[in-house]
Amino acid sequence: EAGVAQSPRYKIIEKRQSVAFWCNPISGHATLYWYQQIxxxxxxxxxxxxxxxxxxxxxxxxxxxxxxxLKGVDSTLKIQPAKLEDSAVYLCASSSLDGYTxxxxxxxxxx
Amino acid sequence: xxxxxxxxxxxxxxxxxxxxxxxxxxxxxxxLQWYRQEPGEGPVLxxxxxxxxxxxxxxxxxxxxxxxxxxxxxxITAAQPGDTGLYLCxxxxxxxxxxxFGDGTTLTVKP
Numbered sequence: 001e002a003g004v005a006q007s008p009r010y011k012i013i014e015k016r017q018s019v020a021f022w023c024n025p026i027s028g029h030a031t032l033y034w035y036q037q038i039x040x041x042x043x044x045x046x047x048x049x050x051x052x053x054x055x056x057x058x059x060x061x062x063x064x065x066x067x068x069x070l071k072g073v074d075s076t077l078k079i080q081p082a083k084l085e086d087s088a089v090y091l092c093a094s095s096s097l098d099g100y101t102x103x104x105x106x107x108x109x110x111x
Numbered sequence: 112x113x114x115x116x117x118x119x120x121x122x123x124x125x126x127x128x129x130x131x132x133x134x135x136x137x138x139x140x141x142x143l144q145w146y147r148q149e150p151g152e153g154p155v156l157x158x159x160x161x162x163x164x165x166x167x168x169x170x171x172x173x174x175x176x177x178x179x180x181x182x183x184x185x186x187i188t189a190a191q192p193g194d195t196g197l198y199l200c201x202x203x204x205x206x207x208x209x210x211x212f213g214d215g216t217t218l219t220v221k222p
Binding site: 004033035040041042043044045048055056091093099100101102103104105107 | 144146151152155156199201209210213215
């Protein structure tokens with residue numbers, strides 16, 4: 001089966017600019033997650049979707065981050081405006097009962 | 112907040128040696144997963160353990176879930192350079208629910 005697709009792979013922006021990431025999960029996986037992984041740390045959950053509804057966004061900095069999954073399939077994560085500390089890898093994952101399947105991530109550098 | 116502590120943070124060994132890495136928490140989890148992550152890629156699921164005391168083997172890798180379902184270990188026998196990577200543990204409290212990740216053990220196996 002096809003894996004989790006993410007784009008772009010890399011993005012460099014200046015602080016205060018906006019950026020968007022896209023994720024296409026494994027077909028049929030109802031649950032989709034966005035994680036932030038800062039260098040040297042494990043992934044930290046930003047938001048969890050079940051179909052097109054938000055299950056958990058308690059760790060999402062809502063003043064600058066937003067995410068949507070309008071049709072219950074693809075998802076986008078947006079940051080506006082970006083800060084230097086947002087530099088990280090943004091990982092999308094979809095899940096079955098056994099565990100997560102992650103995409104390759106988007107590496108964001110904010111300068 | 113449920114925290115997972117992984118140790119050691121870094122481990123560098125010679126090819127052919129054995130090693131054990133640990134994942135500890137004060138919280139009980141219904142399941143625990145181990146992932147391996149290579150540079151520039153997302154984490155890849157290695158195993159899921161769900162029963163206290165459970166032991167699972169994957170070729171040269173042996174995973175154990177603690178009796179109280181609060182901790183886990185990963186033992187690698189006769190390590191090879193291909194085992195190099197970041198080993199992450201993650202705990203979940205519901206099937207297909209969100210997982211909390213540790214910060215990982217970075218393993219380097221020198222030829």
